[in-house]
Amino acid sequence: MEAEKSRVPERLQRRDEERLREVGKKRQEKEEQTVVEEKSGYFNASFGQERAAIEEALGGEGGPELLEEAAGRIQGLQKMLNDSIMFLPSYDTRQAQEQLTRLQSALDARRQQIQPTKKFTFKTRRKEGVPTAVVQPSAPVPPKEVAVQPAAQCGFQGLSGQVLFLGAQEIRQQDVQLSQLRDCTITLSGNPSTLHMRELSGCRVLSGPVSTSIFVDNCHDCLFTFPCQQLRTHSTRDCRFYLHVTSRAIIEDCSNLLFAPFTWSYPEILEDYRLSGLDRNRNNWDQVDDFNWLAMGEKSPNWSVIPEEERVTHWN
Structure with a gap:
């Protein structure tokens, strides 16, 4: 007691x-x-x-x-x-x-x-057995017939099975738009201001540092690698991102997205980083906010990290 x-x-x-x-x-x-x-x-x-x-x-x-x-x-x-x-x-x-x-x-x-945008053409690097193509903008469409989209100053549209390239002299810190591409490899060796990608299928996109935002919409079965300030991805599935992002990536209405740190390089990339203003020492590649997953303390099932043994290490 x-x-x-x-x-x-x-x-x-x-x-x-x-x-x-x-x-x-x-x-x-x-x-x-x-x-x-x-x-x-x-x-x-x-x-x-x-x-x-x-x-x-x-x-x-x-x-x-x-x-x-x-x-x-x-x-x-x-x-x-x-x-x-x-x-x-x-x-x-x-x-x-x-x-x-x-x-x-x-x-x-x-x-x-x-100042209306001048017409532009881009020569393409061709794959074996694929004829060289020249990309030209289609004729202007009356605004009432299309949804409002950010106007691009350079880019590629409506191609299949091509190897496409833009260098620093073509990009010149402009907005770049890639749309309606299928089974293409696109290399952007320079410093875009923004990058818009819409309706890409089976494509491989390698980009130098993007000063502001990258927008990915309605893409599938693609591989992306790029540095940027912000990534916004919408209605996209089965894609891999090798990412350097200084804020946090945002996804919405997406599934089966895989992420790994950015590793691609080319001779002028340090100069393009300088022009972009991005902080090379700050990378939130694995910090992804899913607007469709609001459960506190539980990771979204719509994205995951690529295991180290499965990551791309040689890009050429």
């Missing part, structure tokens, strides 16, 4: 300690939540103010200099979003990225009005 009585204070002390720990934990969680809410509020206010200013500038009668200033401000907004993804709710991230896409589309439309 005496021994049992002596244990009672010990149990009470342990209970008090557990209660204090629980109180401290809840207090810390509340403080952290308050900090997140304050950061989110500051981001939304700052982002909205700058977005409105850019929209006003694009709606005016400014010339090329004003448009270049707007392009720089859009890039600044993209960086602000990339740096804030860690604490922003998924909904806020999605809304901000959609607003950035609309701003980029409006900027491209104004550029077309002031």
